[in-house]
Amino acid sequence: MRALKEELRRRRHLSVAELGKWLRSVVQGYFNYHAVPGNLASLRSFRLQVIRRWMRALRRRSQKSRMTWARLGALAERWLPKPSILHPYPNLRFDATHRR
Template structure:
């Protein structure tokens, strides 16, 4: 919940556990806290500079929300993939490759494409393209490592693997949900 006045936020934070207890619920202490998320006070030296004082970055729904500056120099709230969700996604992908190394390449390719498409569908928002590209590159490295373990003559060279990727292309890391594009009405 967001509040303009700190007093209102403190009042709700005091009442919330009692309200939850009425229904037999409890509040998780790590997920329920006060965060000062004020607009930065000083103008940036460069338009793309991030806020140095970082007034209260927080994680919510798999994204880290933080203050930064737009290209025109005005402060804006930006979002990027949370570190914990990024590493958890790569960990699960690595585990999947370890368990399914015996599958043929077509099945591995299909599952990897589905995994990447799902990741891009959720985390593909405006301003998160760097994290999407990093996730795709890490997935490519994991797949190469997995395929290299099947070979007797060592790791696949990168030029060979890049030719392999031309025959088995992976989905591009693209921001699917854009604040600039209008939503298609159905």
């Protein structure tokens, strides 16, 4: 999370769309690796932490228009994927039947 925080600080000046695309790739990559059965709660927690960090970065951009949680919720729905289990249990993955 520390590296994500630093990178958000560096990319704070980008447009919301560019930042959303980058965050989507970060979150999707994390989910692709960690989406195993029994890990859904931690995936949700990771997504929530990313949303909180994104909110903090967007609020520091300007004093003109404040970013609200309602607006950020809509952005998160658009840009950040929702967690889902991508990898089955190992015994199901290798449970193949062969005719011999």
